[in-house]
Amino acid sequence: MTRARPEELEFVPGDWGDLLARMAEIKASGTGWVNLRPVIDREDEPPPPGPLAIFGGSPHKVPLATWAPGTRAPNGTVKLTAVGLQHSSGPRVVARLRDLGLSLPAGWRVTQDHPRRGLVAQLSTESSDAEAVDWLVQAGTALCAVPATGRWRASLHAGLG
Numbered sequence: 420m421t422r423a424r425p426e427e428l429e430f431v432p433g434d435w436g437d438l439l440a441r442m443a444e445i446k447a448s449g450t451g452w453v454n455l456r457p458v459i460d461r462e463d464e465p466p467p468p469g470p471l472a473i474f475g476g477s478p479h480k481v482p483l484a485t486w487a488p489g490t491r492a493p494n495g496t497v498k499l500t501a502v503g504l505q506h507s508s509g510p511r512v513v514a515r516l517r518d519l520g521l522s523l524p525a526g527w528r529v530t531q532d533h534p535r536r537g538l539v540a541q542l543s544t545e546s547s548d549a550e551a552v553d554w555l556v557q558a559g560t561a562l563c564a565v566p567a568t569g570r571w572r573a574s575l576h577a578g579l580g
Contacts, residue, residue: 425574429458432556432571435549441575442548446488451577455484455555457567464565480564482506483537484555486548499544501530502551505537506562512538519561524550 430438438453445451459481482504489500506512513523513532523529526543542551556571 452487454574458570482559499541510534
């Protein structure tokens with residue numbers, strides 16, 4: 420089975436209009452997800468991880484944020500919208516972000532906070548997609564280990580869930 424390439428969308432923080440519209444389409448379709456990464460100039464790109472990287476810390480010098488919409492199963496159960504953040508900042512990133520003034524929004528529940536696999540949280544039912552994107556971009560900016568341009572790129576994986 421051939422999968423379509425994700426749609427790429429570049430944006431600046433705070434200018435969420437096109438991104439939120441596409442996220443609403445993904446949510447309505449019931450399948451797909453969105454990956455977000457800060458844009459890095461070529462000369463600032465970190466080197467690829469070496470062969471021994473599997474024994475060390477996280478290779479995610481440039482954070483990768485993910486948004487996956489909630490879904491309703493045929494049996495009526497609801498899977499909440501979730502966000503993830505792969506990073507290289509080490510263990511207990513929730514506490515580190517809180518110390519930076521980036522606490523998780525009210526009602527979000529951490530389901531994973533691991534130094535290699537990253538942070539995963541379920542959103543509250545009251546959370547908006549704009550709140551999720553804003554928090555992910557702020558947290559990703561704070562955790563980026565290399566200079567970034569200030570722009571972000573979204574990879575929209577629609578209908579591929």
